[in-house]
Amino acid sequence: MPSLIDIRRRIRSVKNTQQITKAMKMVSAAKLRRAQDRVIAARPYVATLRQVLANVASAAAGGEDSGTNPLLVRRDERRILLVLVTADKGLAGAFNSNLIRGAQRFIAEHRDAEVTLVLIGRKGRDFFRKRGARIAGDSMNFARPSYDDARPFAHKAMDMYRDAETDAVYLLYNEFKSVLAQKIVLQRVLPVEVPEEAQPASYIFEEPPEQILHALVPRYVEMEFFRALLETAAAEHAARMTAMDAATSNAADMIDRLVLYMNRVRQASITKEIIEVVSGAAAE
Secondary structure, eight states: OOOHHHHHHHHHHHHHHHHHHHHHHHHHHHHHHHHHHHHHHHHHHHHHHHHHHHHHHHHHTTSTTTTOOTTSOOOOOSEEEEEEEOOSOOOSTTHHHHHHHHHHHHHHHTTTSEEEEEEESHHHHHHHHHTTOOEEEEEOOOSSOOHHHHHHHHHHHHHHHHTTSOSEEEEEEEEEOOSSOEEEEEEEEESOOOOSOOOOOOOOOSSOHHHHHHHHHHHHHHHHHHHHHHHHHHHHHHHHHHHHHHHHHHHHHHHHHHHHHHHHHHHHHHHHHHHHHHHHHHHO
């Protein structure tokens, strides 16, 4: 049976841990509000850009250069580039492990293809580096991602696709749904799949629609990469806030159990001392 000093030391340690988890929850909650606002602001822009892309592609469908855009050309997926977006830090529940398992499942499902990884985030990079995966690039420290952070990855993917170094580019990230729910998304960004639901609109183009399409497709790819970074950042803060809230509640429960156990140990010690005093007096 542990002594009272050991139990008090354990209670003090759990209380210190509880203060840390509570502080981390508050920090994540503050960061989540900002990240959530950025995600909500970006979603309408992406939806509108996708619709404009469909309308321009519909107008350019009859042009002579409509099929010359290298980012629209489809090829057999023999070489695949998978861009995995994870977090730099842990303590977010199963946030990173779910993404890594999703990447492993994708690689297993495409055994016949050559899958190359681009790893954004320390957790994914450390995991696949140790396992000798085929890595084309990695980066980290995107606590608050910007459009300039996403552009190099998008350009790298587009350059590889134009040069036929890869036949398809996929994004794997966590989409922010709510504080308690995040959804793992696997999205093919290259070749660009032009939506078929183009709204009929009478546009007056200053430039040929084919030329506008050539300029619009790279911007669309950049925006998809940027949205993946924003969604993952917001989902990470939500997952960490939920995990730290659960850890704080568990620490409170553990403190209650330890205090109850300490009182029982102290009561048993007092009872034992009383019995010894009574037994000694009776012996005299």
